[in-house]
Amino acid sequence: MTGIVMCVAVLAAASAFGVLQRRRSGRVRVRGRDDGKRLGAAELGQGLGERATLVQFSSAFCAPCRATRRVLGEVADIVPGVTHVEIDAEEHLDLVRRLDILKTPTVLVLDADGRIVRRATGQPRKEEVIAALGEAV
Numbered sequence: 001m002t003g004i005v006m007c008v009a010v011l012a013a014a015s016a017f018g019v020l021q022r023r024r025s026g027r028v029r030v031r032g033r034d035d036g037k038r039l040g041a042a043e044l045g046q047g048l049g050e051r052a053t054l055v056q057f058s059s060a061f062c063a064p065c066r067a068t069r070r071v072l073g074e075v076a077d078i079v080p081g082v083t084h085v086e087i088d089a090e091e092h093l094d095l096v097r098r099l100d101i102l103k104t105p106t107v108l109v110l111d112a113d114g115r116i117v118r119r120a121t122g123q124p125r126k127e128e129v130i131a132a133l134g135e136a137v
Helices: 002-024 063-078 093-096 126-136
Strands: 052-058 081-086 106-111 116-119
Touching: 002 063, 002 126, 052 063, 063 081, 106 126
Parallel strands: 052 081
Antiparallel strands: 052 106, 106 116
């Protein structure tokens, strides 16, 4: 009987963790540790956007990274002055460590000066990215 109770408890805990993780994935939010961090053209490999820059950290075998690339590309096409930059996390480990990138895809929203104003881990929704761009300006 104790084994069944333990099994049910483990399944309940794992389900709760899964639901929580799924709700947090892709949300664009402010993170206190990003305060004051900046990225420039040297780190990005290209210039910043006039209004904002969407920086996506990806890896080669990341399925959500392809969908994120499509979403951010659409947003950059829709919103004038916004640039989308994709960075291979495996090739830029120093930058990954400095910015505390823990999983791919991770999206950073930069303002026109290159300051990080928002961050999303997982695949973000187009509406949330557009809303975050409103705060980057």
